[in-house]
Amino acid sequence: MRSVLNEGESTKSPTATTSRRPWKVGDPIVEAQGVYRLANGELVLSRECP
Secondary structure: OEEOOOOOOOOOOOOOOOOOOOOOOOOOOOOOOEEEEOOOOOEEEEOOOO
16 A cells, blocks of 8 residues: 555545546446555545546
8 A cells, every 4th residue: 555645635636526427237347456545544446547
C-alpha cells in the first residue's frame, strides 16, 4: 500500500463526485489495480485510466 496524502490534504476528487449512470446488470466489472491508504487511514481502490 502507498500513502498518497499528507495530513490535512483533501481526499475529494472532482471525478469522485461527478454524477454518472449507475452500474447495471450486464455492465462490465472493472477490477481495482491498486490500493492506497490515505493519511486518515481509509483505503482507496484505484485503476489505470484508459
